Amino acid sequence: MASDLYSQIVHSAPGSFLAKQLGIPQPATLRRHKPGEPPLAGSLLIGGEGRVVEPLRTALAEDYEVVSNNIGGRWADAFGGVVFDATGITDAAGLKELYKFFTPLLRNIGPSGRIVVVGTTPEQAGSEHERIAQRALEGFTRSLAKEMLRGATVNLVYLSADAKPAATGLESTMRFLLSGRSAYVDGQVFRVGAADSAPPADWDRPLEGKVAIVTGAARGIGATIAEVFARDGAKVVCVDVEGAQEALGVTATKVSGTALALDVTAADAVDRITQHVRDHHGGRVDILVNNAGITRDKLLANMDEERWDAVVAVNLLAPLQLTEGLIDNGTIGEGGRVVGLSSMAGISGNRGQTNYAATKAGMIGLTESLAGTYADKGVTVNAVAPGFIETKMTEAMPLATREVGRRLNSLYQGGQPVDVAETIGYLASPASNAVTGNTIRVCGQAMLGA
Amino acid sequence: MASDLYSQIVHSAPGSFLAKQLGIPQPATLRRHKPGEPPLAGSLLIGGEGRVVEPLRTALAEDYEVVSNNIGGRWADAFGGVVFDATGITDAAGLKELYKFFTPLLRNIGPSGRIVVVGTTPEQAGSEHERIAQRALEGFTRSLAKEMLRGATVNLVYLSADAKPAATGLESTMRFLLSGRSAYVDGQVFRVGAADSAPPADWDRPLEGKVAIVTGAARGIGATIAEVFARDGAKVVCVDVEGAQEALGVTATKVSGTALALDVTAADAVDRITQHVRDHHGGRVDILVNNAGITRDKLLANMDEERWDAVVAVNLLAPLQLTEGLIDNGTIGEGGRVVGLSSMAGISGNRGQTNYAATKAGMIGLTESLAGTYADKGVTVNAVAPGFIETKMTEAMPLATREVGRRLNSLYQGGQPVDVAETIGYLASPASNAVTGNTIRVCGQAMLGA
Numbered sequence: 001m002a003s004d005l006y007s008q009i010v011h012s013a014p015g016s017f018l019a020k021q022l023g024i025p026q027p028a029t030l031r032r033h034k035p036g037e038p039p040l041a042g043s044l045l046i047g048g049e050g051r052v053v054e055p056l057r058t059a060l061a062e063d064y065e066v067v068s069n070n071i072g073g074r075w076a077d078a079f080g081g082v083v084f085d086a087t088g089i090t091d092a093a094g095l096k097e098l099y100k101f102f103t104p105l106l107r108n109i110g111p112s113g114r115i116v117v118v119g120t121t122p123e124q125a126g127s128e129h130e131r132i133a134q135r136a137l138e139g140f141t142r143s144l145a146k147e148m149l150r151g152a153t154v155n156l157v158y159l160s161a162d163a164k165p166a167a168t169g170l171e172s173t174m175r176f177l178l179s180g181r182s183a184y185v186d187g188q189v190f191r192v193g194a195a196d197s198a199p200p201a202d203w204d205r206p207l208e209g210k211v212a213i214v215t216g217a218a219r220g221i222g223a224t225i226a227e228v229f230a231r232d233g234a235k236v237v238c239v240d241v242e243g244a245q246e247a248l249g250v251t252a253t254k255v256s257g258t259a260l261a262l263d264v265t266a267a268d269a270v271d272r273i274t275q276h277v278r279d280h281h282g283g284r285v286d287i288l289v290n291n292a293g294i295t296r297d298k299l300l301a302n303m304d305e306e307r308w309d310a311v312v313a314v315n316l317l318a319p320l321q322l323t324e325g326l327i328d329n330g331t332i333g334e335g336g337r338v339v340g341l342s343s344m345a346g347i348s349g350n351r352g353q354t355n356y357a358a359t360k361a362g363m364i365g366l367t368e369s370l371a372g373t374y375a376d377k378g379v380t381v382n383a384v385a386p387g388f389i390e391t392k393m394t395e396a397m398p399l400a401t402r403e404v405g406r407r408l409n410s411l412y413q414g415g416q417p418v419d420v421a422e423t424i425g426y427l428a429s430p431a432s433n434a435v436t437g438n439t440i441r442v443c444g445q446a447m448l449g450a
Numbered sequence: 451m452a453s454d455l456y457s458q459i460v461h462s463a464p465g466s467f468l469a470k471q472l473g474i475p476q477p478a479t480l481r482r483h484k485p486g487e488p489p490l491a492g493s494l495l496i497g498g499e500g501r502v503v504e505p506l507r508t509a510l511a512e513d514y515e516v517v518s519n520n521i522g523g524r525w526a527d528a529f530g531g532v533v534f535d536a537t538g539i540t541d542a543a544g545l546k547e548l549y550k551f552f553t554p555l556l557r558n559i560g561p562s563g564r565i566v567v568v569g570t571t572p573e574q575a576g577s578e579h580e581r582i583a584q585r586a587l588e589g590f591t592r593s594l595a596k597e598m599l600r601g602a603t604v605n606l607v608y609l610s611a612d613a614k615p616a617a618t619g620l621e622s623t624m625r626f627l628l629s630g631r632s633a634y635v636d637g638q639v640f641r642v643g644a645a646d647s648a649p650p651a652d653w654d655r656p657l658e659g660k661v662a663i664v665t666g667a668a669r670g671i672g673a674t675i676a677e678v679f680a681r682d683g684a685k686v687v688c689v690d691v692e693g694a695q696e697a698l699g700v701t702a703t704k705v706s707g708t709a710l711a712l713d714v715t716a717a718d719a720v721d722r723i724t725q726h727v728r729d730h731h732g733g734r735v736d737i738l739v740n741n742a743g744i745t746r747d748k749l750l751a752n753m754d755e756e757r758w759d760a761v762v763a764v765n766l767l768a769p770l771q772l773t774e775g776l777i778d779n780g781t782i783g784e785g786g787r788v789v790g791l792s793s794m795a796g797i798s799g800n801r802g803q804t805n806y807a808a809t810k811a812g813m814i815g816l817t818e819s820l821a822g823t824y825a826d827k828g829v830t831v832n833a834v835a836p837g838f839i840e841t842k843m844t845e846a847m848p849l850a851t852r853e854v855g856r857r858l859n860s861l862y863q864g865g866q867p868v869d870v871a872e873t874i875g876y877l878a879s880p881a882s883n884a885v886t887g888n889t890i891r892v893c894g895q896a897m898l899g900a
Contacts, residue, residue: 092762092766092767092770092809092812093762093767095762095808095812096758096759096762098804098808099750099753099755099758099804099805102750103750103751103753106750106751107751122815122818122819123818128816128819128820128823129770131815131818131819132766132770132812132815132816132819133812133815134815135811135812135814135815135816135818135819136766136808136809136811136812136815137808137811138799138811139795139796139797139799139804139806139807139808139809139810139811139812140799140804140807140808140811141799142798142799142807142811143750143795143799143800143801143802143803143804143806143807143808144750144799144804145799146799146800146801147749147750147751147801147802147804187799299597300549300552300553300556300593300594300597301553301556301557301597303549303553305549308546308549309546312542312543312545312546316542316582316586317542317543320542320579320582345589345593346589347589348592349588349589349590349591349592349593349594349595349596349637350593350596351593351596351597352593352597353593354548354549354589354590354593354594354597355549356589356593357589357590357592357593358545358548358586358587358589358590358593359542359586359589360589361585361586361587361588361589361590361592362542362545362582362583362585362586362589364585365572365581365582365583365584365585365586366578366582366585368572368573368581368585369572369578369581369582369585370578373578445799447898448897448898
């Protein structure tokens, strides 16, 4: 799992000593989402000159205390969030607008403040010079994310050049990033397509009335996903293996959902889920979260066949079987949402995890591939790649490994299972119909793992 | 610069202590390219079942001691290199071929051994299942690269699905990866297009008769690029600022090239280069290396305007001006090669370098954008992103920062300027006409920087 990314560096090091010697700042308490509370801990400055600044001011005015920009001014207050519309930057010289906008106000970003830069998808830019400038935004935002303290985050959103002027497809992503739901998402890039979106009746319960399947739901991150989904209004089908039935029952009861004991690799897994959903939920599924996953670590030179086969079967073949099976048999229909669990190991590789990393890179491939395949059905396919998340597994790690893994990111702390679950909730929302084919890292901008 | 990537972690740490405590293996002496020596220090095993295995055996037979595969067998000898053709893998279950091929032979990889896996560009795969399996190769190779010891490297090459059966466009990339020229390139992904290629008369002098411009050539990596180009047969125009004229003269004399004192940001830079090339080199340029670059580090909150402007002008506006100007006025014609210097900071961001990282991400944008624009002229545009490279600048770093920066990669050492130069030489070769739009990291698979 993600935690092992770090173990190779630190297996002989005295961890708490290391953390101190590294001179890493003390972590801030991250402000997380609580239903009913304001999304930000302060006002929201929206500036820049482009195609989204006015639509965003209008869209967010109801739930945010929106302030207009005043480039070059000094500010008395601390902002809860800052949005910069960079879609108007059409060449490298124009990048100066970033400097002019941000430099005077960086000391006015409050704790857990949220900075979001919105640009245009570089590949769709109107000219080479615009494309280059838009691509440059990524270096800027990833650097600024490393400069912010006190739990503040910086993320970049690329909006399709084809999005209509109202840019309604952007709203769910902006609301996610401008809230405590994205507490542990930092230094990342989101790609939003051209589709229009309708807002949910209540942004606090975006999954109202939806039916969701969560595999591996008995414990850990899977159980937390089920809880967050239920909090946001969904009915959850909690799936896990026979051997985890007791814990599965506890989760299902807690979220007022149903439990289905099932091996996701079984040949009849699709049929059994389909039958269960017919029996208990009216036959239709809106959301599938392919969360179930296993590790069987070993250096490739020492790996036995069983380790290879088991990891590929559970982590890659099963998600593919469930996704294709449930869409093809109509259980997941128009507007469906599929979210998979990738991993930092799938992005950067990890020693001792050739099998696991192959499947987690394969999950990115599944996401990119099926996003295209199912676009005409209005089904989105996305993935999340967790970094160091505090779980029972990380609790069991040696102190040194744990401390280093926990600290080597821009927020100087591990994430919580709820941070992964909130990100999945955002991707699973009906309002996120313009977001597909993304793999979003939930890692606090982990420094290790390139 | 790249070295600063690490400073934020270690600025207060006693470095040599740290390096020891981290328990990182001692670095191996990397085998580097020497003209006239065999490309590998042992035989080359080529296995797998796909569309490139036979063409590669044929193409490489003259200069390599090629051995055929024997899956499941045990080997008596140590291999200098191993190639696995994974283009025949069409679904996730087929990934098992990787396990079956590699597991028995990993103990037979010699020091500085070279492992290359060849797959099909996932986006062009014939089916979703093939695309997913091909994408999974990246997780496998990046993990295996982290498991190899003694200077061995693992890289992945994605070949266009449209490449003809002879796959001649693949050869320059394979020869680069299967030689000491790629000593510090590890855990990376190369994308090779469908174009056919003709081999040079002599693979040891691939730049014979070519004219190359190298900016920032007076010292450091730029001077080494000029040397490698001259060794490989090119005439080099060494460009640097007025203030570096003495060093520039030394480099130009050493490489039997010409010196041109020039500020690349000047409005007449293109005209002056064009005139110089007419006066001294027959008017035509084959290769442009946009190497000149500066840093003006400061946290964005404290940054003055001059730092922002200077970095953008030198690192991004000037390369764009030179590239477009020299192609548009015909100085760089059909078959031209443009290579830019990006940076790990441009990929992952870096604290104190919002300006620098924006330009280095912009360089990736320039590469991707202009690769498309100039494809019909047969001009390729690529970039390299160096990791921790041993230079005068890194010598001046505090011991702790230097030691950590140097060790946190899969080869447990810093790279040499020649490693960057060899990679640029490969991209600049006439035989690399099928390679465009790539940004290649020369970083020993740096662990920091995601």
